[in-house]
Amino acid sequence: MTSTEPRTVRVLIVDDDPLVRAGLVMMLGGAADISVVGEAGDGSQVLPLVDRHAPEVVLMDIRMPVMDGLAATEAVRARPGAPEVIVLTTFDADDQVLGALRAGAAGFLLKDTPPGEIVAAVRKVAQGHPVLSPAVTRRLIARVADSEHDRRRAQARERLAALNDRERKVAVAVGQGRSNAEIGAVLFLGVPTVKTHVSSILTKLALNNRVQIALLVHDAGLLDDRE
Template sequence: MAAVTEPIGVLLVDDDPLVRSGLTMMLGGADDIRVLGEAADGAEVPAMVEKHRPDVVLMDIRMPGLDGLAATEALRARPSAPEVIVLTTFDADRHVLRALRAGAAGFLLKDTPPAEIVAAVRQVAGGLPVLSPAVTRRLIAHVAESDGDRRRETAAGRLALLNDRERDVAVELGNGRSNAEIGAALYLSVPTIKTHVSSILTKLQLNNRVQIALLVHDAGLLD
């Protein structure tokens, strides 16, 4: 008999009850996803996460109380934190970039088709970001950074923790390449690339590949 897989638990955080209702209906049509609870303010998130133990949190960025950005930063700093997908109304939002730096697995526009939202929840629950490094680079290009020199120096210092091969892999990730593409470019097997990616995440204390891409960009290695 096949093992029974638990449905993916989702927490919805948005101050608009109509948005929460719409998301509940979208996700409710998927047999492998279950909405565990709803919150209207970022301040409610810690208690809701403690109560429901969701796998994924769909988090609105802009809320009148504690916004989704502060809530994401606090949540991702917790041990065994759920994955976070931030919701926004436009893709050049500076706040989205900050949420990604804090460890959000990606972002979705609120007018994203339902099937894509469901697919994104599944992908994030499976440990994969929903935002490719290539999309991250486009986002960065739209958002002017005011502290570029300081950020570059900090990023370069962190990347100095990597060995030469890990640094090569990190740069390829920053260029938006898949594990197979990186392996072909560096003449390494896909399992070896996966090992290097895991080592990079551990050494730099990052959550996902998107954060690696951001750090490589910040260090100026993609210029």
């Protein structure tokens, strides 16, 4: 029998506070399967460091000088083969967090999140799973004033019109925070079929992950529908 080495997750830390960066480096350095490959003090340094070190996960502060975390997230996620981004913030109702999620970030963490949870989040995101549940997404959205509510709802519904009826039901179930197994049970589908529908939704709507599906469904107002 042959044994394989556990995969090491390559992480880039982006924060304008050197003490925060040092704390994160120390925290993640204690995990044998995680390697901090670079640090940046503002968003303008992110793309060159991504090119140089090829991280799989970027821990991205929101409020930084020169280029903030939202602009940096948009720039990173627009590239082919982009690393996953976890937004770091001290404000769980920061409207820029929503912007980062819509730009393709895999989730967000508060800076006072316990170390073990941050390490677990990095591992989870590296495996392709978001670290923000749709329920938390909805609470975040509800706390942010949005003067463009009607326009966003119309735009979201127009985008979702590209889905067929079954895909629409699956998208709503994702927005409700259901797992693939739970969606299958509710819609009488096998889990592989649910996965196929989720993949189709992501492709048709040009989305990166389930968090973005949940945001779009919420924006469309479908979580309040009783139809």
